[in-house]
Structure formats: C-alpha cells, structure tokens
Amino acid sequence: MSRARILILNAALGPLDYRVPAGMTVEPGSIVVAPLGPRQLLGVAWEAERMPSDAEVGDNRLRNLLAVADAPPIRAPLRRLVEWTADYYLAAPASVLRMTLASTSALEGARTAIEYRATGVVPPRLTPQREQALERIADRQGLIRELATIADVSDAVIRGLVKSGAIEAVEVDIDSAYPVPDPDHHQPILSDDQRAAADVLVAGVRDHAFKPTLLDGVTGSGKTEVYFEAVAQAIRDGRQTIVLLPEIALTEPFLKRFHDRFGVEPVAWHSGLRSTQRRRAWRAIASGEALVTVGARSALFLPYANLGLIVVDEAHETSFKQEDGVHYHARDVAVMRGLFEECPVILASATPAIETRQQVATGRYAELKLPGRFGVAEMPTIEPIDLIQEPPERGRWLAPRLVKALEANLEKREQSLLFLNRRGYAPLTLCRTCGHRFQCPNCTAWMVEHRLTRRLACHHCGHIEPTPRVCPECQGEDTLVACGPGVERIADEVTALFPTAKTAVVTSDTIWSPAKAAEFVGRMEAGDIDIVVGTQLVTKGYHFPNLTLVGVVDADLGLDGGDLRAAERTFQQIRQVSGRAGRGAKPGHVFIQTHSPKAQVMQALITGDADAFYEAETEARRDAGAPPFGRYAAIIVSSEDQGCANDVARLVGRSAPEVDGMHVYGPAPAPLAMLRGRHRYRLLVHAKRALDVQDVIRDWLGKLDWPSKARVTVDVDPYSF
Numbered sequence: 188m189s190r191a192r193i194l195i196l197n198a199a200l201g202p203l204d205y206r207v208p209a210g211m212t213v214e215p216g217s218i219v220v221a222p223l224g225p226r227q228l229l230g231v232a233w234e235a236e237r238m239p240s241d242a243e244v245g246d247n248r249l250r251n252l253l254a255v256a257d258a259p260p261i262r263a264p265l266r267r268l269v270e271w272t273a274d275y276y277l278a279a280p281a282s283v284l285r286m287t288l289a290s291t292s293a294l295e296g297a298r299t300a301i302e303y304r305a306t307g308v309v310p311p312r313l314t315p316q317r318e319q320a321l322e323r324i325a326d327r328q329g330l331i332r333e334l335a336t337i338a339d340v341s342d343a344v345i346r347g348l349v350k351s352g353a354i355e356a357v358e359v360d361i362d363s364a365y366p367v368p369d370p371d372h373h374q375p376i377l378s379d380d381q382r383a384a385a386d387v388l389v390a391g392v393r394d395h396a397f398k399p400t401l402l403d404g405v406t407g408s409g410k411t412e413v414y415f416e417a418v419a420q421a422i423r424d425g426r427q428t429i430v431l432l433p434e435i436a437l438t439e440p441f442l443k444r445f446h447d448r449f450g451v452e453p454v455a456w457h458s459g460l461r462s463t464q465r466r467r468a469w470r471a472i473a474s475g476e477a478l479v480t481v482g483a484r485s486a487l488f489l490p491y492a493n494l495g496l497i498v499v500d501e502a503h504e505t506s507f508k509q510e511d512g513v514h515y516h517a518r519d520v521a522v523m524r525g526l527f528e529e530c531p532v533i534l535a536s537a538t539p540a541i542e543t544r545q546q547v548a549t550g551r552y553a554e555l556k557l558p559g560r561f562g563v564a565e566m567p568t569i570e571p572i573d574l575i576q577e578p579p580e581r582g583r584w585l586a587p588r589l590v591k592a593l594e595a596n597l598e599k600r601e602q603s604l605l606f607l608n609r610r611g612y613a614p615l616t617l618c619r620t621c622g623h624r625f626q627c628p629n630c631t632a633w634m635v636e637h638r639l640t641r642r643l644a645c646h647h648c649g650h651i652e653p654t655p656r657v658c659p660e661c662q663g664e665d666t667l668v669a670c671g672p673g674v675e676r677i678a679d680e681v682t683a684l685f686p687t688a689k690t691a692v693v694t695s696d697t698i699w700s701p702a703k704a705a706e707f708v709g710r711m712e713a714g715d716i717d718i719v720v721g722t723q724l725v726t727k728g729y730h731f732p733n734l735t736l737v738g739v740v741d742a743d744l745g746l747d748g749g750d751l752r753a754a755e756r757t758f759q760q761i762r763q764v765s766g767r768a769g770r771g772a773k774p775g776h777v778f779i780q781t782h783s784p785k786a787q788v789m790q791a792l793i794t795g796d797a798d799a800f801y802e803a804e805t806e807a808r809r810d811a812g813a814p815p816f817g818r819y820a821a822i823i824v825s826s827e828d829q830g831c832a833n834d835v836a837r838l839v840g841r842s843a844p845e846v847d848g849m850h851v852y853g854p855a856p857a858p859l860a861m862l863r864g865r866h867r868y869r870l871l872v873h874a875k876r877a878l879d880v881q882d883v884i885r886d887w888l889g890k891l892d893w894p895s896k897a898r899v900t901v902d903v904d905p906y907s908f
C-alpha cells in the first residue's frame with residue numbers, strides 16, 4: 188500500500204493523503220489529478236514531513252489518485268519556494284502553487300489543441316450578432332470561449348458560425364519548438380565600464396551559485412546591454428533565464444531589443460496570452476526548452492527545469508508588489524528563488540529602493556555601478572520652476588518658461604514629454620451651484636472625468652457612468668466644473684497653445700495592450716508625435732533619441748498622503764522620467780514644476796546628488812524603525828456590512844497579543860475606507876526586524892472566529908505605512 192500527500196489546488200483545504208493505485212508512480216513533485224467529493228482537482232505530491240496534514244485518514248478510507256500528468260515533476264527548489272512564499276506572506280500554499288501550475292496548463296498533456304478562426308466565408312444568415320462577431324474576430328484566433336469574449340457574444344453564436352462555415356477549426360501544435368536565441372547574433376562593443384560590469388555578471392552565471400547583485404546604473408547607461416551578456420552566458424550553458432519587467436506595456440520594446448541582440452524573440456509570459464499560447468509556453472518552460480522567458484511577476488513561479496539566471500529590471504518599481512490574492516513582492520521572491528535554485532539574481536535599476544541599497548550596505552548583495560550614460564549622451568540639465576514665483580496663466584497648468592521651452596523644441600523638431608501621473612481629464616467634478624461632488628458608489632474615491640470617452644470613471648473599482656449634463660442634486664444645467672488637471676486636460680492645453688503640434692496621450696487607457704505599446708513606439712520613432720502627455724507608463728524603459736525635453740507638470744503630487752515612502756517614490760519617479768530626456772546625441776532638458784523647490788527631494792533631483800538624498804531618507808527610516816530597519820504588516824478587515832467589518836476589526840484589535848518589540852496601531856478606516864463595495868478597516872503591526880511577526884500573526888488570527896461575511900487579509904511588508 189502506498190500513500191502520497193497531495194497539495195491540491197483548493198486554498199480552503201490543507202494537503203490531503205491519497206492512495207497511489209498499483210501501476211502508478213508518484214514521487215515528490217509529481218503533478219497528479221486527485222478526487223475531492225465529486226470533483227477532480229490538480230495537485231502536487233509533497234514530502235509528508237514538510238506538509239503536515241490535520242486530517243489523518245486510515246489506509247482503508249483513502250481514495251485513489253486518478254492520474255499523473257504528462258509533465259515533469261515540480262522540482263524541490265520550487266517546492267521550497269512555494270513553502271517559503273506561503274509562510275512569509277501568510278498565504279495558503281495552494282494559492283501559491285496555483286501560480287506554478289498556471290491554470291490547467293499542466294493537466295492538458297495533449298500535443299495538439301484546437302483553435303478557431305474566421306474563414307472569410309459569409310454565412311447565409313447574417314444576424315447583427317453574427318456580423319458583430321465576424322467583424323471583431325477578423326484576424327484573431329483562439330478557443331470558442333476566447334473568441335466569444337473578444338466579440339462580446341455568447342458561445343452559441345460562435346458555435347453557430349462554425350457550423351455555417353464562417354469560422355473553422357485549426358490544429359495548434361502545443362509542443363512545437365521555440366527558436367533558440369543565438370548568444371553571438373549581434374554582440375555590441377561595450378564601453379570599459381560596461382565591460383567590467385558584464386564580466387562580473389558573466390562569471391556569476393558560470394559559477395552556478397546564488398549571488399544577488401544590484402546593477403545600479405544611471406538612465407541610459409546601458410544596463411540592458413550589460414545584463415544581456417549574462418543572459419548570453421546562460422544561453423551558452425543551456426540554462427534558463429527569467430527576465431521580470433514591471434509592466435506588460437514594456438514587454439513589446441523589450442522583445443524588439445532582445446531580437447536585435449539574440450536574433451529571435453524570447454518566450455513572453457503575461458496575462459494577455461491565449462490559453463493555447465499559455466499551455467505551449469508552460470510546457471516549454473517546464474521541459475527546459477524555453478531558454479529565456481520575459482514576463483510580469485507571475486513568470487517567477489513557473490516550473491523552470493534548469494534555471495541559470497534571474498533578472499529583475501526596473502527593480503525599484505512598485506508594480507512588483509502584488510496587491511491582491513497572494514500579497515507578495517516579486518523582487519523579494521526573485522531573490523529567494525535564486526537562493527533555492529542556486530543561481531545569480533540581477534536587480535537592475537537607476538533608482539534602487541532603500542531596502543535594496545541597505546542590502547548592499549550590509550554586504551548581502553553585491554553592487555555594480557554604471558556611473559555615466561553610454562556613448563556621447565550626457566545626463567540632462569534639470570531646472571525647477573517655482574509655481575509661486577512663476578505661476579501659469581489663469582486656468583492653465585503649464586508655466587510660461589515651460590511653454591517657451593516647448594515652443595523652442597517644436598521649432599527644432601525635437602520631441603517633448605509632459606509627465607503628470609493622473610489619468611483622465613480632471614480628478615474631481617463638482618457642481619458650481621450646489622457644490623455636489625461626484626463620488627464612486629462602491630469606493631471612497633471621486634469619480635474621474637474622462638473626456639475622450641465622455642464618462643466618469645472610478646480608478647479603483649472600474650465603475651463608470653456617462654458624464655451627466657445636469658447636476659443630479661440641484662438639476663442645474665451646465666453647472667458642472669472640472670477641478671484640477673489630468674493628462675487629457677494638459678493635452679487640451681497643449682493643443683490650444685500649439686494647434687499644429689502632434690500630441691499623444693499615453694496612459695493605461697490608451698496603451699492597454701503590447702500591440703498598442705508597439706504602435707506608440709513606432710509613431711515616436713517615425714517622428715509622428717511632437718509632444719507626449721503621459722502618466723507613469725512613459726517614465727521608464729523607453730529610449731527615444733529625439734526626445735530632448737521633459738516637463739514635470741506637478742512634482743508635488745506624490746508627496747501628498749504623507750506616508751513614509753512618499754519622498755522616495757517622488758524621487759524615483761521624477762528621476763526616471765527625467766531619464767527619458769537626451770538619451771541620444773542631442774542634450775536633454777528637464778523642467779520640474781513645484782510649489783516647494785526647497786524641499787529636500789527637489790534639491791536632490793536638481794543637484795543630482797542621489798547619495799545625499801538616500802542617506803537622509805535612510806536615516807529617517809532608521810529613526811522611525813521603518814523598513815528595512817523594522818517591519819510592518821497590515822491586517823485588513825473588510826465586509827459589505829460596515830458594522831460587521833467594524834466589529835471584527837475591533838475583535839482583532841482587542842485580541843492582539845502583548846509581544847516585546849511589537850506594537851499594533853488601529854483599527855482605523857483603511858486608506859481606501861470603502862473599496863468595491865466593501866468597508867475596510869486596517870490594523871498596522873509594527874515590529875522589530877528580528878521578530879517573527881508572521882508567526883505572531885498566525886497564532887493570533889488562528890485563535891479567532893468571525894462571521895463568513897467578513898474577510899481578514901494580511902499584507903506583509905505593505906507598500907504604504
């Protein structure tokens with residue numbers, strides 16, 4: 188009789204024991220199909236001693252495993268990572284494992300899949316729905332369900348079209364090979380600084396040992412070219428590389444650069460993949476055939492067969508922090524994966540996080556510096572514009588000096604970028620007669636006016652409504668006024684000032700897919716855009732040699748809110764966006780509009796003295812016992828029923844254990860007191876670095892009971908504190 192402990196993909200249950208039927212071979216890591224009630228679930232066999240089960244079942248009551256998947260077992264280093272992530276972030280191991288198995292990719296072993304695409308045949312009966320479907324899926328391909336979603340019709344409409352011959356089935360070979368990158372395809376000639384850094388990284392890859400390294404190079408110093416040398420070495424050794432990018436919008440320019448360097452594209456992993464593409468990528472990653480994978484944070488948990496290198500590009504970016512489901516920080520998990528897999532980890536950034544700098548200071552991470560831009564490019568000049576001394580004209584947002592600079596740049600036929608981290612037209616709309624303000628019904632947030640789509644939108648839950656003409660409160664007509672600027676409003680101002688200039692608004696509303704990002708890059712490169720008005724989406728990654736002027740519309744924006752990270756975040760964002768200026772032969776100029784040019788962060792940006800700024804910030808953190816010198820965890824209690832959320836939050840607060848070196852603040856309404864219709868309260872746990880705060884919280888919450896309509900989630904190392 189052989190039994191196996193299986194971690195099944197059900198977050199509510201712990202690992203369960205099953206019987207391994209005769210003839211089936213199950214080892215730790217095997218991906219299996221297990222029965223649970225009437226259902227069949229995917230799971231992974233685990234070492235029983237590492238995964239205690241609280242439901243010990245006698246041999247005679249065990250159920251049989253149903254099948255072993257046709258896929259390589261999940262290797263021990265990744266099993267350790269799943270355990271560590273679940274433990275550290277107080278998540279269910281099954282929730283972490285789900286990211287590894289990536290939906291049903293592992294289960295469906297079949298070598299071919301069937302997808303559907305339009306044939307061009309017009310069906311005899313062309314209903315409006317069928318017409319809409321055929322129009323929207325013109326050159327798309329996918330499963331019936333996916334085509335139905337794209338076309339916004341029911342599955343039945345697509346099936347009807349298949350029957351009538353307007354859509355046909357095509358076989359897709361899931362196991363068709365990916366092309367192998369050529370490490371010598373186009374090797375750049377590195378500068379001396381670049382060569383020195385690349386040599387160290389290449390040696391690290393050859394060593395096959397855990398080694399985290401901060402690649403700290405100013406914007407335009409050629410960090411990508413440098414870490415590409417390490418990637419080339421991993422390819423030569425036949426080992427796999429993960430490159431993590433903070434946003435899928437950056438995938439497209441990355442694919443192009445990778446292609447220039449290695450002759451083929453890497454495997455891309457992101458939420459936009461079709462299900463067959465996902466299965467094909469997953470299998471190639473698990474077999475070791477996919478040598479380089481680029482992706483957003485979820486690529487980190489895939490079952491690489493033979494990992495040789497992990498790169499986290501723009502490692503300071505806050506989007507590496509996952510804010511729902513398992514609340515993990517991909518930068519930190521990447522380092523842990525490197526530890527378990529025994530491979531080097533490169534964190535590349537021009538503005539490293541204080542946490543990362545501190546790891547360097549204590550010697551836990553190595554550091555490589557690229558102090559200057561590559562080639563003839565110089566760092567841009569940076570000038571503050573004091574908005575009190577030089578205010579914009581009434582009803583405008585751009586100061587005269589910035590307007591003049593834009594005009595001069597247009598005359599020189601060079602490109603400009605105006606940065607404002609606010610989507611839409613205006614952040615607040617109110618009625619001038621009665622003062623009514625438009626608020627989201629589901630969130631503690633104002634509705635943001637979007638003129639392009641003529642809608643009011645909540646940026647937290649996605650709630651939208653048409654912009655009304657009449658005030659719903661006082662019925663006044665044309666009494667609504669927009670307060671404050673968003674990027675659309677700045678674009679309007681630019682058009683009013685320079686009617687013939689070609690402007691483009693770049694936000695997640697306009698660049699919502701890799702294809703849209705590619706289109707934007709193409710237009711920039713073709714000189715089809717004179718002035719870009721954009722949010723944080725344009726602050727990083729892009730390289731446009733003819734972009735020479737950057738204007739920061741409101742540098743003070745990120746300083747509001749007052750959390751301890753505000754100054755650091757502002758510094759990173761403005762330094763990154765400044766880094767877009769003058770990356771080629773032509774010099775760059777940056778103007779920073781601010782009400783407080785004397786503030787330390789503004790001074791640091793103007794003088795470029797990053798070290799002094801970081802030292803001061805680090806000291807402030809040390810004094811406050813804030814990360815990385817102390818630790819925080821946020822406990823969020825939410826419910827649709829406000830009274831219930833409040834009661835449970837107070838119960839959690841009352842039950843807080845007395846622990847030396849730990850202090851609990853709250854409960855208080857969370858920073859977003861209502862989100863997606865749920866009322867939220869927050870308790871903030873502040874602890875000494877040495878304290879195992881997860882253990883304390885696990886014990887503390889484990890003893891409590893609360894009604895099922897309340898949800899309690901823990902965010903370890905929360906972004907704001």
Ligand code: ADP
Pocket residue numbers: 375376377378381404405406407408409410411412561730
């Ligand atoms: P960073 O990521 O540090 O901001 P990039 O890697 O984007 O910098 O490099 C900036 C520009 O300089 C890119 O167009 C890149 O191709 C170019 N570049 C950097 N190093 C070299 C090199 N050694 N040879 C040729 N071009 C280079």
Ligand code: ZN
Pocket residue numbers: 627628629630632645646647648649650863
């Ligand atoms: Zn909302």
